[in-house]
Amino acid sequence: MSKRIDAIDLNVYYGKFRAVADVDITIEPKSVTAFIGPSGCGKTTFLRTLNRMHEVLPGAHVEGKLLLDGDDIYAPGVDPVAVRSNVGMVFQRPNPFPTMTIRENVLAGLKLNGQRISKGDADAVVEKSLRGANLWQEVKDRLEKPGSGLSGGQQQRLCIARTIAVEPEVILMDEPCSALDPISTLAVEDLISELKEQYTVVIVTHNMQQAARVSDKTAFFNIAGTGKPGKLIEYAETSQIFNNPQEKSTEDYVSGRFG
Amino acid sequence: MTTTTQQSALHDPKSAGGRAGDKIFSGIALTAGIVILAILAFVALYLVVESLPALTAGEGELTNGKTSFWSYVGPMMVGTLIASGVALLLATPVAVGVALFISHYSPKHLSQPIGYVIDLLAAIPSVVYGAWGMTFLGPLLVPAYRWLSENAGWIPIFAGGYSQTGRTLFTASVVLAVMVLPIITSMCREIFVQTPKLHEEAALALGATRWEMVKMAVFPFARAGIVSAVMLGLGRALGETMAVALVLSPGVLSANLISAGNQTIPAEIALNFPEAFGMRQNELIAAGLVLFVITLVVNMIARWIVSRHKEFSGAN
Incomplete structure (x- = not known):
């Protein structure tokens, strides 16, 4: 249910512009890994290469290898659609489908590729996924109401429920709490710690306390200047990044001296 | 201070x-x-x-021995609705497809020229469309009509012979379809490109193919807009005068779309108004009033369809 990610010498481009350079990283299964760094350092760009969402933008491409339990997801012949159903993603702003009910939102991913499931199975998946996203108690009586009627934090947990409904191997989160209030943030953070029991979780965050609270390992990305590619500066246990970083720039960043 | x-x-x-x-x-x-x-x-x-x-007017007061106004205008109402309906049936799928191709499938350097060409279709005057339909498209369709008449004659709309000139209600519908195509296409394209990236990416990230993404994110978002676009096209088709007047060889109401016959309200008015006076003029103006009411009703129905889905429109 959860897979290991190895990036080997990965370079990410927007057209001719190299946005992220030479990333080598190993992300362990059943752990939470946080990407931190100043704006524009390429952490979101790198995250989006992990499920091939990066190439949705015209001209965007990737060089290097990205292994999911040893299988290169950028090998020729690999279908990005298949990659994305194995590597789920939660976005910065909650984005439930506005025309769908809460129930339909949870089932959205399951109904893809012409799959059919019985009503009983669907009910089970809806309950399991919503429970998994700590949302069941709040919405069980209004599953047929539109998902867009929920609060921001609930919408974000609905998106997480939608993601885990398809039982991916990995869950990517791109600043999942940046549009949420502190209480909703807490709810999502609690959820992240539960999710790592089953999934490999990778989270991009601007909030260093959040990285310190939820993650097992932390990767610090930085950029040398505008127009230069972002680089992975330091990657270690979260406690080490925050208490005893090896690199000067990491220390400056986590101690709030820049960024 | x-x-x-x-x-x-x-x-x-x-x-x-x-x-x-x-x-x-x-x-x-x-x-x-x-x-x-x-x-x-x-x-x-x-x-x-x-x-x-x-x-x-009572019996005997109307021109040409018509018994009542409704028996005069009724068949033309049906003719108008059939012509417009068929035109929309032909145009909508093509328009939505082209709009989708421009907004989501084609490479950038192709989408702009295609957009221009479609917009150019709207710039052609309707009288030119009429002439084209009458002298080119009609004769071109005659073999198809012959085939339909011989092989699909059991379907009522193809039953009972076919026109040798091709100047039929179906030809008129095809011309109308071409005329409404640019309106529907450009409106649909405008709406499709406004689909929030957020929802498109949500679908893709779940493992949707491009077409599934369109079904999950683009169409639901654009549904109200597509309905409006089609209604705008319908308005144009219902009121189109010149093209139908030139293409159609009018006659009494008949279910057969591939032979001469049928008439639409605007074409009837255009063809007869210049020589009409007295009661005949009143009849034609009343027919115009009926057309106005039809268009109004159609638009109200469209609004009702759109508002029924308001809760799920994403506006909240």
Whole structure:
């Protein structure tokens, strides 16, 4: 249910512009890994290469290898659609489908590729996924109401429920709490710690306390200047990044001296 | 000190000029609004007053031995609706497909020229479309009509012979379809490109293919807009005069779409109005009133369809 990610010498481009350079990283299964760094350092760009969402933008491409339990997801012949159903993603702003009910939102991913499931199975998946996203108690009586009627934090947990409904191997989160209030943030953070029991979780965050609270390992990305590619500066246990970083720039960043 | 500055700001002599500008502009806007309402009221009043003699006429009062106004206008109402309906059935899938191709499938360097070409279709005058339909498209379709008549004659709309000239209601519908295509296409494209990236990416990240993404994110978002676009096209098709008048060889109402026959209200008015006087004129104006009401009803139905899905429109 959860897979290991190895990036080997990965370079990410927007057209001719190299946005992220030479990333080598190993992300362990059943752990939470946080990407931190100043704006524009390429952490979101790198995250989006992990499920091939990066190439949705015209001209965007990737060089290097990205292994999911040893299988290169950028090998020729690999279908990005298949990659994305194995590597789920939660976005910065909650984005439930506005025309769908809460129930339909949870089932959205399951109904893809012409799959059919019985009503009983669907009910089970809806309950399991919503429970998994700590949302069941709040919405069980209004599953047929539109998902867009929920609060921001609930919408974000609905998106997480939608993601885990398809039982991916990995869950990517791109600043999942940046549009949420502190209480909703807490709810999502609690959820992240539960999710790592089953999934490999990778989270991009601007909030260093959040990285310190939820993650097992932390990767610090930085950029040398505008127009230069972002680089992975330091990657270690979260406690080490925050208490005893090896690199000067990491220390400056986590101690709030820049960024 | 601060009080003085605030006061002088409040009494800024320059802002008086701004106020005058505001007054002039709001005056112009108000006048324009009133003029539009007045014109609409006068046209409606004219239609109703001029129609009344025909609408209330008893037997024997109408021209050419017509027994009642409704038996005269009824078949043309049906003819108008069939012609427009078929035109939309033909145009909508093509328009949505082309719009989708431009907005989501084609590479950038292709989408712009295609957009221009589609817009160019809207620039062709309707009388040209009429001439084209009459002299080119009609004869071109004759073999198809022959085949349909011979092989699909058991379907009522193809039963009972076919036209040798191709000047049929179906040909008129095809011409109308081409005419409404650019309207529907460009409106749909506008809406498709506005689909929030957020929802498209949500679908893709779940493992949707491009087409599934379109079904999950683009169509639901654009549904109300597609309905509006189709209604706009329908408005054009219902009111189109010249093309139908030139293409169609009119006749009595018949279910057969591939032979001469049928008539639409606008074409009937255009063909007969120049020589009409007295009661005949009233009849034609009343027919125009009926067309106006049909268009109004169709638009209201469309609005109702759109509003029924309001809760799920994403507007909340």
